[in-house]
Amino acid sequence: MDMRLEVVLLPVADVDRAKQFYAQRMGFRLDVDKPVKDDYRVVHLTPPGSGCSIAFGVGVTTAEPGSVQGLQLVVTDIERARDQLIEGGVDVSEIFHDATGLFHHAGEVDRVPGLAAGRASYGSFASFADPDGNGWLLQEITERLPGR
Template identity: 55%
Template sequence: MDWKLELVIVPVSDVDRAKKFYTEQLGFAEDVDHRAGDSFRVVQLTPPGSACSITIGTGLTTSAPGSYQGLHLVVNDIEAARAELVERGVEVSEPFHFGAQGKQDGVSPNRGDYETFMSLEDPDGNNWQIQEVGRTPKK
């Protein structure tokens, strides 16, 4: 039996501001924007190429806006991804690296899968880690 993660609710304080950030700056596709009165709104957004979406909205969660830390997105070229984000006006860290022993070295010339990251925050402070995977050919 397959168990697939398809949706993560991300707590935000201003749905329209967050929607603009995720669609215009991160390039997520808007799948749904549904309101049922003033106290309930669901906005489903999907990163390019992802089978899992996020939902932001009103009346969805009791988690505090900005409380999610370490959500992961995976890319196969972190430098190209960073250039795209910077061009869209996203404040994103420089790539940083963890060697095979799990120690951060910051300058690893050999970017192995699962070792190179960069980070960013949405307008509420929810933290995203972008991880490079798929750069190293599988043996």
């Protein structure tokens, strides 16, 4: 049986501010904004080209706003993606790679400025946060590992 990750819930403090950030600054497609009643509203958006969406709202999660960290958006050209986000008003870190050359450490530990050596697929990152502090990473993947 297939199992697909299709929606990630984000805890946010201000639904309209988050909606503006993701729809206007990030360029995510607004799929749903459904206020059901005063204590229940669902907002659902999808990143360009993604099969997985984000959702937030009122009454959809008990997690603390800003507590989600390490969400990753995969791009084929990290420099271009970073530039587009900056043009949209997103505060994005400089591009970095991990000192180990493998994935990345939590937080900012062992970040080395610049692209991964030889611009190795899976090796270059840039980070940013939404207005509540939920943490995101861009990861450049130009050639997928076998089976992916």
